[in-house]
Amino acid sequence: MSLQNEPLTPVEGYAETAYRADAIPEQSYAPQNEMLRGRILETRLPWGSYLGVNPTTYQYSESWFREYQYIGDDYHDYTMINEHRWSKRVDENIGILYRLLRFIFVIYSHGFSFVRAGGGVGGGYLFTGIMAVCTILFIFAADTLLQAFTPLVIVLIICGFATLLLRFWEKYELKFYKSNRNWSDDYAFCRRTGMVMTSRGDFPFYEFDAYIEMRVGTQGSQFHSFKVIHRYPHRSPDSLTNNPLEFSFTVDGSIAQLYAVWDMLQRYMDVSQPLPDVPELEPFRYLDPTTKAYDEAGKRGRHATYWRDLYANSSEEELKAMREAHRAEVDSAAWGGRPDLMELSVPNYRETRKSEPEDVNAFGRFPWKAGKFVDRPEAAPLSEHVADHQNNDDTAR
Structure with missing residues (x-):
């Protein structure tokens, strides 16, 4: 099996442990996670092969601009996501x-x-x-x-x-x-270090896997959620329950939207990629080395304050129309049939969960129908042509 163990060349502004899709080190076998038994994890989302499409929830956020206007110069420290970290916990100075x-x-x-x-x-x-x-x-x-x-x-x-x-x-x-x-800096996905910081310790981002979990409501209703779960639970056990370390991201809409949030999170953590071109990250693009070089080369294709100006000058009706158009774009993207890059680094990765819905865009819309699952294509080592395929937010979205 081919393994990607190319050492990461330190770049100014990033730690040696920073995540890069073309330099994932060889890892140990993925153990059977007994704590996941009984949960309906319908598919595991693939590593790499970015489409550069962001979920509508983040692409056209409804609240960020009001906070940005009020907080002003301090916005960097008072937002859950900047060029340093994507936090999942809030520290409040209250009793x-x-x-x-x-x-x-x-x-x-x-x-x-x-x-x-x-x-x-x-x-x-x-x-x-x-x-x-x-x-x-x-x-x-x-x-x-x-x-x-x-x-x-x-x-x-x-x-x-x-x-x-x-x-x-x-x-x-x-x-x-x-x-x-x-927002806590002690419980976050950290771009510059490539680590996921938690109360149980710090773990490399590439040790986590993304799943779509189907949940059943109290009245029999079915819905899907996006989960990021630690692949090696014996390294991060909960002291009381032994539950695996996991995170949830709030995303509304179709199954395709869940694929999009994983695509965005990977690109956020991958220092070989510019920051995802979403409104909340725009004020910090010039602070991230890779993104700064990308923008200065004219690859972004937008002026530095594109999102700020868009929200300042657009009505709610116009923004709503943009959200709906973007939602249709996410739902029509070719999410299925992509190889999983992690197969090259984890010896038994393909055997643990290799299938995905045959039609990603239609899956979950009709929960009473049994969706057909198919095997993913086998992964191959990244080559130079992947750079042209992976992430590009240059297309206006």
Whole structure:
């Protein structure tokens, strides 16, 4: 079996341990992970063979610009993702009692408000409607009209106050965000070192595998989620449960969107690739050596503040149309039939889980139909032509 064990040539700004797809070292056999038994891990996503397509959730984020405008020069330290790390945990400088009170506040303000956060109809209309129907019955049972209408008035006051609190929250939450919340550098995917930092220790990024897991809801509904799981659980056991070390990434939409987030995460960690061209990373592109060289060579094909200007000058309707167009692009991309680069580094990797849905784009849309799985093509060592195929965010997306 061919193995990729080419040493990584240190580049200024990156550690020797930085991840590069064409320099994955030889690794040990992948053990049978007993803790994964009983879970419906429908497919393992392939390493390498990037398409350069980002998931719509990150390509057209709905919240980043407001935070970027408010936080300003400090945005680097107060965002979950920059050129150093992609964090999965928030450190908050607050006590347990404050957390509890904030939780109650958010449940009340968001659940009973007449409007939803960000716009739309909220739960207040539902509660008011139910009480309005009950009021009709109270009219016949109550002694006076005042008694009959009192419950409705109380509900209106409760929901109206919740609406005011929600408006207050939307106006001032960023001040809280900047004063008390910071993304942890101790629990993150670190681009410059190639390591995944966790409470159980630091592990190389190439020791993790990505899966699509099918979950069943309490009422029989089926949905899919994206998981990144440590391949060698005996090296990172949980002291209490022995559960494997794993991460989840929030992505909405089709199975193709889950493939896209794995494509983006790999390119983020791969220092031979520029940073994914997503809005949250744009302010930091010039700080990353590979990305800076890529942009200065004119390969990005966009000006330095493309995303900032787009969000500043586009209406919500225009952004929504862009999101829908991009969603269709992700769903139509050729995600299937790609080899898995990790086969060249882990001796028994192909034998552990080599198949994938025959039609990635259609898989999961009809959960009552059994999807057909096929074997992936065998991987071959990367060559120079791969550079032309892998990642290129130069195509406007």
